[in-house]
Amino acid sequence: MSPEWYFPRIGGTIRQIRSFYYLHKNMNHSTMTTDNNNTNQNNNTAAQSLFGIRGQVLTYKDNPLLVPAADCYDYYPDGLVVVRDGVIDAVGAYGDVIGRYPGLDRVDTYENAVVMPGFIDCHLHYVQSPMIGSFGDTLLDWLNRYTFPTESKFRSKEFADEVARVFFRQLLQQGTTTANVFATTFPVSVEAFFEESERWNTRMISGKVLQDRNLPDSLRDTSAAASVEESERLLEKWHRRGRQLYAVVPRFAPTSTDEQLRLAGELYRRHAAEGVYMHTHLDEAYDEIQWVKELFPWSKNYTDVYEHFGLLGPTAVLAHCCIVKEEEWQTIHDAGAASVHCPSSNLFLGDGEFRYWDASKASRPCRFGIGTDVGAGTNFSIPRQLGEAYKVAMMQQHSLDAASSFYLATLGGARALRLDDRIGSLRPGNEADIAVLSLAPTEFVEWRMQFASDIFEKLFVLQTIGLDNMNIATYVAGKKVFDRASASPFAMP
Numbered sequence: 001m002s003p004e005w006y007f008p009r010i011g012g013t014i015r016q017i018r019s020f021y022y023l024h025k026n027m028n029h030s031t032m033t034t035d036n037n038n039t040n041q042n043n044n045t046a047a048q049s050l051f052g053i054r055g056q057v058l059t060y061k062d063n064p065l066l067v068p069a070a071d072c073y074d075y076y077p078d079g080l081v082v083v084r085d086g087v088i089d090a091v092g093a094y095g096d097v098i099g100r101y102p103g104l105d106r107v108d109t110y111e112n113a114v115v116m117p118g119f120i121d122c123h124l125h126y127v128q129s130p131m132i133g134s135f136g137d138t139l140l141d142w143l144n145r146y147t148f149p150t151e152s153k154f155r156s157k158e159f160a161d162e163v164a165r166v167f168f169r170q171l172l173q174q175g176t177t178t179a180n181v182f183a184t185t186f187p188v189s190v191e192a193f194f195e196e197s198e199r200w201n202t203r204m205i206s207g208k209v210l211q212d213r214n215l216p217d218s219l220r221d222t223s224a225a226a227s228v229e230e231s232e233r234l235l236e237k238w239h240r241r242g243r244q245l246y247a248v249v250p251r252f253a254p255t256s257t258d259e260q261l262r263l264a265g266e267l268y269r270r271h272a273a274e275g276v277y278m279h280t281h282l283d284e285a286y287d288e289i290q291w292v293k294e295l296f297p298w299s300k301n302y303t304d305v306y307e308h309f310g311l312l313g314p315t316a317v318l319a320h321c322c323i324v325k326e327e328e329w330q331t332i333h334d335a336g337a338a339s340v341h342c343p344s345s346n347l348f349l350g351d352g353e354f355r356y357w358d359a360s361k362a363s364r365p366c367r368f369g370i371g372t373d374v375g376a377g378t379n380f381s382i383p384r385q386l387g388e389a390y391k392v393a394m395m396q397q398h399s400l401d402a403a404s405s406f407y408l409a410t411l412g413g414a415r416a417l418r419l420d421d422r423i424g425s426l427r428p429g430n431e432a433d434i435a436v437l438s439l440a441p442t443e444f445v446e447w448r449m450q451f452a453s454d455i456f457e458k459l460f461v462l463q464t465i466g467l468d469n470m471n472i473a474t475y476v477a478g479k480k481v482f483d484r485a486s487a488s489p490f491a492m493p
Contacts, residue, residue: 050082057116059117059411060425075455082104113437115436117414120409120416120419122369124371124380127150131375171202172476173482178419182206182249185219200481207248221260245276247279277417282324301328303331315417341354341356345372348377349376354368367416370385383462435471439458444465
């Protein structure tokens with residue numbers, strides 16, 4: 001396969017090649033008891049419309065990067081979350097809450113575990129699940145051998161269905177209950193994604209990828225107008241259908257013509273008031289930024305391209321943002337847009353590092369969350385991504401502690417996606433999307449925890465040395481959909 005069509009005017013160094021990653025772009029455990037010895041299947045029946053979840057409970061109410069940490073969270077060493085008809089009814093210390101529910105005959109009790117909001121993954125590619133962990137001598141080799149051939153397979157609905165099934169199980173196994181997800185060019189890739197999300201009743205965001213230049217014919221939209229019309233058809237079908245949400249998705253500026261970006265901007269603006277999203281990539285690597293300058297010579301900077309075409313707004317989500325100028329941060333702030341820190345992906349490709357201290361500047365704070373960015377990202381676990389984010393910060397003489405990290409994984413992600421009125425915190429009235437993290441996922445971690453003095457020291461241990469078995473239970477809209485202790489751990493609602 002010849003590279004000329006997607007690397008115009010690019011030299012041959014590995015560093016240059018890396019910048020065009022966008023062309024392809026997500027035991028021993030603590031004892032669980034259920035008071036009535038309910039099975040997963042029984043837990044998900046209509047009869048169980050009122051129940052409790054007991055354990056150490058942690059939830060956030062503000063941002064520790066901007067507000068003193070002690071004012072940002074509620075932690076109950078012995079807490080109780082009461083769920084009624086898929087919505088949180090009450091949360092607090094067990095002794096304070098249980099007395100208000102004399103008829104509560106089911107309480108799922110988790111020993112030595114933390115009950116918290118379900119994790120929110122703000123950026124990943126479900127269509128790249130089949131190629132996660134693919135090595136190439138250069139990114140060019142990686143793209144040619146793995147990425148483009150893989151995404152081209154999504155012409156097949158059968159293949160898309162299979163990948164979506166595996167993808168959702170991976171998310172739910174890791175406690176992720178909401179994600180902002182790239183599909184690919186083909187409408188069936190979007191249909192398969194939303195159909196699977198609907199089966200699980202998860203709150204998800206996705207949309208058809210718009211890309212009509214600088215990539216292989218097997219993935220390229222042949223008509224800017226037709227591609228945007230197809231995106232609008234999918235939007236009208238899926239947006240706000242149950243818990244599903246739609247995004248207008250130009251892959252990134254270099255893979256769309258001016259005409260496609262213009263039409264995409266018009267589509268986004270027509271539907272922004274309905275909560276439709278715009279999801280793309282921004283400022284990941286220096287050579288990518290230079291390419292944007294060559295393709296859009298009139299632009300002041302990369303962010304200006306999106307602003308020019310009407311693609312910035314309160315529900316715009318910009319992945320990576322590793323090399324962002326102050327004037328661009330100001331534009332992002334003024335638009336109310338959000339960015340996404342993808343630490344595992346950025347480390348894997350060696351392209352850049354998200355600077356959370358720049359994004360959080362007090363004079364113009366910008367909302368941001370955490371993304372796994374599979375398949376350049378190397379795992380589906382948000383807690384493990386937090387461990388990578390800590391390392392990225394330390395390499396730049398900054399520190400990202402566990403209190404701030406788990407805010408980003410929950411309420412911070414919900415705020416980035418403008419969903420904090422319904423998810424991201426264990427607040428009465430919110431949807432009951434919940435993850436349960438074991439504080440003893442392995443024998444060694446359990447032993448290590450005796451030397452940790454508080455909950456955030458323990459969570460830091462988990463994010464740095466924990467494995468993929470940290471999450472032991474996941475609830476979606478009040479239904480237990482994953483139970484690691486069960487012989488059949490997945491239970492579709």
